[in-house]
Amino acid sequence: MSVQRHEPPRRRDTAALIVAAGLAVIGGVMLWDSARLADLGGYSGVGPASVPRVVAWGLIGLAAWTAVEGLRGDFPERPAQNPAPVLWIVAGLAVQLMLLHTAGFSIATGILFAFTARAFGKRNLAMTIPIGIVFAFVVWTIFSQLLMLHLPAGPLEQLFFPGG
Amino acid sequence: MGALDFLLQGLATAADPMLLLYALIGVTLGTAVGVLPGIGPALTVALLLPVTYRLDPAGSLIMFAGIYYGGMYGGSTTSILLNTPGESASIITALEGNKMARKGRGGPALATAAIGSFIAGLVATLLLAFLAPTIVKLALVFGPREYFALMVLAFVTVSAAFGDSALRGLTSLFLGLALACVGIDQLTGQARLSFGVPELLDGIEVTTMAVAMFALGEALFIAGQRVQVDDEVTAVKGSVWMNRQDWARSWKPWLRGTVIGFPIGAMPAGGAEIGTFLSYATEKKLTKYPEEFGNGAIEGVAGPEAANNASAAGTLVPLLTLGLPTSATAAIMLAGFQQFGLQPGPLLFATNPTLVWGLIASLLIANAMLLVLNLPLIGLWVRLLTIPKPWLYAGILLFATLGTIGANPSTFELGMLLGFGVLGYVMRLFGYPIAPIVVGLILGPMAEQQLRRALSISQGDWGYLLHSPIAATLLGLAALALIVPLILRARGKGQVLAQLAGDED
Numbered sequence: 023m024s025v026q027r028h029e030p031p032r033r034r035d036t037a038a039l040i041v042a043a044g045l046a047v048i049g050g051v052m053l054w055d056s057a058r059l060a061d062l063g064g065y066s067g068v069g070p071a072s073v074p075r076v077v078a079w080g081l082i083g084l085a086a087w088t089a090v091e092g093l094r095g096d097f098p099e100r101p102a103q104n105p106a107p108v109l110w111i112v113a114g115l116a117v118q119l120m121l122l123h124t125a126g127f128s129i130a131t132g133i134l135f136a137f138t139a140r141a142f143g144k145r146n147l148a149m150t151i152p153i154g155i156v157f158a159f160v161v162w163t164i165f166s167q168l169l170m171l172h173l174p175a176g177p178l179e180q181l182f183f184p185g186g
Numbered sequence: 187m188g189a190l191d192f193l194l195q196g197l198a199t200a201a202d203p204m205l206l207l208y209a210l211i212g213v214t215l216g217t218a219v220g221v222l223p224g225i226g227p228a229l230t231v232a233l234l235l236p237v238t239y240r241l242d243p244a245g246s247l248i249m250f251a252g253i254y255y256g257g258m259y260g261g262s263t264t265s266i267l268l269n270t271p272g273e274s275a276s277i278i279t280a281l282e283g284n285k286m287a288r289k290g291r292g293g294p295a296l297a298t299a300a301i302g303s304f305i306a307g308l309v310a311t312l313l314l315a316f317l318a319p320t321i322v323k324l325a326l327v328f329g330p331r332e333y334f335a336l337m338v339l340a341f342v343t344v345s346a347a348f349g350d351s352a353l354r355g356l357t358s359l360f361l362g363l364a365l366a367c368v369g370i371d372q373l374t375g376q377a378r379l380s381f382g383v384p385e386l387l388d389g390i391e392v393t394t395m396a397v398a399m400f401a402l403g404e405a406l407f408i409a410g411q412r413v414q415v416d417d418e419v420t421a422v423k424g425s426v427w428m429n430r431q432d433w434a435r436s437w438k439p440w441l442r443g444t445v446i447g448f449p450i451g452a453m454p455a456g457g458a459e460i461g462t463f464l465s466y467a468t469e470k471k472l473t474k475y476p477e478e479f480g481n482g483a484i485e486g487v488a489g490p491e492a493a494n495n496a497s498a499a500g501t502l503v504p505l506l507t508l509g510l511p512t513s514a515t516a517a518i519m520l521a522g523f524q525q526f527g528l529q530p531g532p533l534l535f536a537t538n539p540t541l542v543w544g545l546i547a548s549l550l551i552a553n554a555m556l557l558v559l560n561l562p563l564i565g566l567w568v569r570l571l572t573i574p575k576p577w578l579y580a581g582i583l584l585f586a587t588l589g590t591i592g593a594n595p596s597t598f599e600l601g602m603l604l605g606f607g608v609l610g611y612v613m614r615l616f617g618y619p620i621a622p623i624v625v626g627l628i629l630g631p632m633a634e635q636q637l638r639r640a641l642s643i644s645q646g647d648w649g650y651l652l653h654s655p656i657a658a659t660l661l662g663l664a665a666l667a668l669i670v671p672l673i674l675r676a677r678g679k680g681q682v683l684a685q686l687a688g689d690e691d
């Protein structure tokens with residue numbers, strides 16, 4: 023993936039500054055965490071806290087570098103994005119995560135399937151949710167019954183495979 | 187016993203019907219994912235890891251290698267017929283290949299790509315077989331400091347040497363290294379960065395992270411694009427077979443592509459793309475028909491396609507002999523080995539020669555299978571390209587979550603999948619490369635362990651790391667790979683490096 027670099031207009035890039043702040047926070051958290059480890063360097067003088075510290079300082083250095091590039095407007099321009107389809111997929115994953123253990127694999131994953139299809143332009147959920155559930159159920163049957171993978175079962179799965 | 191005897195024994199192992207079946211499944215899946223834009227071999231192997239927990243280790247590894255080889259074949263089909271590379275190593279093929287297809291010469295373009303891939307795969311796999319024992323002997327003198335230096339070199343080349351920005355490559359790498367620190371420290375048993383969450387004590391699951399980064403991140407990124415490109419498949423007209431002139435113009439590029447691609451795959455430089463660019467440039471310089479370049483020159487398809495398959499085989503050299511992955515797919519294959527309790531490296535050749543040589547030999551068989559799958563059955567793969575995007579991505583997400591749920595059906599793990607998916611999306615949005623974060627997570631703990639071992643040997647003397655000529659050379663190369671591109675970019679020569687960006691596979 024290559025992003026075209028656009029020359030001027032150069033101006034402050036707020037998003038890049040947020041990224042820089044995020045990197046600095048991760049570095050800070052790592053330093054804080056490594057401070058409470060008992061540093062048993064032993065013979066080597068390098069204990070469990072050493073490598074996290076090096077990585078943390080690396081991240082803080084990269085955060086500073088990112089901030090400089092952000093202030094100079096050196097960051098590449100980002101392609102324009104539509105937020106709605108992205109949110110549909112994230113919502114689908116969140117619904118699957120919440121329903122997985124109560125509704126079972128097929129129903130939870132069927133909804134994810136339909137939401138993803140919606141994000142890519144198949145808008146009729148009344149059609150895509152049933153298709154998704156049937157497809158996910160077929161997949162569940164193959165992987166849990168034939169390949170012995172442990173996939174959570176819900177009411178739908180228990181209806182067809184009682185005791186499974 | 188020489189390499190030839192081992193290889194013949196390996197062929198006897200690989201001829202086992204079950205292993206042949208695994209190889210066939212692998213190459214078929216690999217071709218399919220290579221053909222489909224948006225998913226590559228790295229993702230497919232990551233998805234399959236949980237499914238293969240209970241399967242035979244030799245069979246599973248043969249399947250993974252088949253996927254890698256198959257992905258390289260399948261990618262060319264998409265490049266030629268759709269002008270969208272099916273995977274990152276086929277970007278160059280799209281240049282000339284698609285022009286050929288539009289002129290009605292799609293058949294010969296596909297044929298030269300497939301036959302070139304076959305020849306390159308054959309030669310490169312034989313090179314792998316004959317080189318491996320020598321490198322294994324060399325690797326036996328490697329101590330912790332040499333391994334550490336080798337990993338530092340891999341870190342630098344994967345993150346900073348290529349691509350359009352050293353800053354973003356290094357940031358991606360350090361995020362991976364930070365994630366690698368999570369969990370129980372291997373040497374002292376102390377919990378690091380787990381914040382009292384028991385699920386984090388085992389560390390970040392490589393497969394969850396890889397699947398989230400490659401599948402979810404990519405799906406979110408494609409879904410969010412404002413301009414939806416509607417790709418059109420160019421139909422294959424006329425004969426698939428090449429005429430006498432096509433053969434005459436193809437055979438040299440095939441061999442040159444192999445010679446260029448193999449060492450580049452074997453070097454810790456991140457991916458098969460670089461060899462394809464070099465091969466294309468070479469063919470453009472040597473051709474007798476320079477006017478055809480840019481309008482569908484067959485050499486421009488034959489060379490790069492041979493180079494990318496040779497690179498795939500080349501990647502297996504450091505992976506099998508040193509346990510060092512040089513591309514994202516190889517990194518995930520390493521996770522596959524570790525899942526079965528196997529550590530690739532010189533010792534594996536001694537402790538489990540049947541497995542290693544069976545794997546190498548089965549690559550020769552897989553390569554022959556791929557030629558059959560990709561030439562006579564090309565129509566089948568073309569049909570895959572007509573799957574509408576909504577169903578394709580809905581299916582990809584279904585299988586992506588299936589892999590994670592199958593490995594660990596916990597809400598926490600799915601939450602991590604979602605979190606890393608969003609991270610992958612943001613990274614793509616800002617132009618951060620994905621491979622360094624995955625390589626950092628996988629190689630980070632190994633590098634830390636080697637460093638601490640080396641310093642234990644020297645009782646804390648850092649100079650010890652430089653006292654071995656091999657380690658000093660490797661660290662010197664790593665420093666060069668970091669500094670030279672920075673100077674090139676500062677002088678405004680960064681475009682070449684940006685084009686050589688190691689992407690995903």
